[in-house]
Amino acid sequence: MANADLKRTRILEAATRRFAHFGMAKTTMSEIATDLNFSKALLYYYFPDKNSLYSAVFEYVIDKMVQDIREKINTCDDFEEIMMYTIDKRVELINQYYNLFEYTINMVKELPEELERVFKESYVREVDLFAEILEIGVETDKIEVEDVEETARILLYSLFGMRMGILKDMKNMLFPTKDEFDVILSLQKKMMQIFLRGLRK
Secondary structure, three states, X not given: OHHHHHHHHHHHHHHHHHHHHHOOOOOOHHHHHHHHOOOHHHHHHHOOOHHHHXXXXXXXXXHHHHHHHHHHHHHOOOHHHHHHHHHHHHHHHHHHOHHHHHHHHHOHHHOOXXXXXXXXXXXXXXXXXXXXXXXXXXXXXXXXXXXXXXHHXXXXXXXXXXXXXXXXXXXXXXXXXXXXXXXXXXXXXXXXXXXXXXXXX
C-alpha cells in the first residue's frame, strides 16, 4: 500500500511539473509516463484519463497551500499576520502554477465532474481556513464576530468579487496576467486591512 501511495505521489509531482510548465492542452499522458520511466498502462491504472489526473493535480497543489497555511496558524497567534500570509499564499500558488489555473478558469463553463467536485471542496476548505483564522482573532480578543463561518464566506466572496472588478477595469475578463496578479494582491491586502479594521473591538 505504501509503495502504491509513493507511485501515485510521484505521478502527481511529475504531472504537476508538466501541467505548470506546458499547460493541460499541451501535455500528454505519454510524456508524463516517459518522465517517470513508467509504462502508460501503469499511469492509466492510477488515473484512467487526463481529466482525472488533472483534477488530482489541482487537489494536490491546493493541499500543499492549505498545509503551508496550517503551519502558519500553528506557529503564530497574530490573526492579522496569518490572514495576510494566507492572501500571499493564494496569489503565490496561482503564480507558481499559472498554466494550471489558467486552463481551469478558461474551461469553467464545462468543467469535468471530477474537477467540479475538487473546486467545490477547495472552496469549503478555504472557508474553513478563514473561519479558523477569524476565530483566533476572536479568542485573542482582537475582533468581535457574531458568526465566524458567515463572515469567512463574506470575506472570501469579497476577494473573488474584487478580483473580477479589477480585471473589468483592466479590460480583461479572462485570466489575469502575472503582472495583474501583483496589482490584485496589493489591493486585496488593502481591502483586507479595511475589512479587519471593521471587526476590531
